[in-house]
């Protein structure tokens with residue numbers, strides 16, 4: 433939690449990418465015992481995108497990144513750092529280096545940041561620290577997830593929620609500061625509410641000279657939907673209030689509310705608790721479902737592309753998810769002069 437008066441942070445440009453393949457609720461209801469009516473009314477989701485098997489998360493992240501780089505009128509070699517927020521990386525040692533190679537950002541350091549649906553917001557704040565210490569000028573922050581490869585497609589309580597996608601933003605050093613405040617939280621005691629656990633496979637334990645040598649694998653995504661719902665609806669408004677206070681603002685000052693797109697009911701409940709009119713709340717969940725770390729940058733890109741964010745607008749961005757983690761930042765977006 434901090435207020436700023438040092439070097440300025442500016443969101444220069446954004447990009448996004450989603451797979452072409454769309455799976456509608458109607459199609460899903462031929463796979464599991466569900467219906468368009470149940471999914472739409474409980475979640476607001478109508479369809480989600482799923483990455484075909486011949487493509488990887490890096491393909492999505494690359495397309496989103498190149499769009500952000502092009503829109504920012506930069507070259508890949510202008511980047512100093514890449515932070516890839518993902519929980520579905522294709523290499524446990526990190527996928528950001530693959531992204532660095534794919535976009536040809538030869539001068540950039542690169543690392544992964546794993547924090548599920550809070551990954552983009554935490555990465556954005558991390559990037560801003562590097563800028564505010566004067567270490568770096570241009571940072572690419574990417575949120576990308578392909579949870580379609582981690583859900584159990586026979587579990588109707590989870591598989592209906594998630595979709596694949598990537599979103600990117602270039603965070604740049606500027607003389608004006610757009611980032612007014614932030615607040616990040618973790619409640620590790622509740623980690624079991626939403627997880628993808630690694631389990632040792634008992635059949636694969638080999639005892640040699642009384643030493644156990646073992647091997648395992650990841651389980652499917654597991655979630656206690658009701659608890660995650662209650663957590664989001666109680667913690668996110670509080671986090672937003674605290675951030676507004678830090679920035680000496682009130683809910684009336686908010687131009688746009690961009691929340692992690694987890695469930696339409698969560699979005700509406702948060703806006704209602706804060707008495708923020710629904711038309712200030714950005715929602716695209718009907719088209720993409722919950723794209724985890726990608727959902728906020730995809731939504732941010734859409735509002736920039738639609739020209740909704742104007743000079744001086746106050747944009748509240750909040751993420752929440754596994755960990756349990758949650759975080760908010762308040763941006764006053766200043767057009768470059």
Ligand code: ACO
Pocket residue numbers: 465466467470471474475548549550588589590592626655656657658660661694695722724752753754
């Ligand atoms: N179709 C039809 N029926 C279903 C489905 C389905 N897809 N899924 C569950 N049901 C049934 C249940 O079996 C249950 O039936 P029962 O009453 O006979 O037992 C009934 O519907 C109600 O189930 P609930 O789980 O109580 O439904 P709820 O209203 O809580 O909605 C949901 C479930 C949509 C998952 C909700 O809890 C939710 O959105 N939670 C938040 C989830 C979330 O945001 N997770 C992501 C966080 S971000 C991250 O980090 C990945």
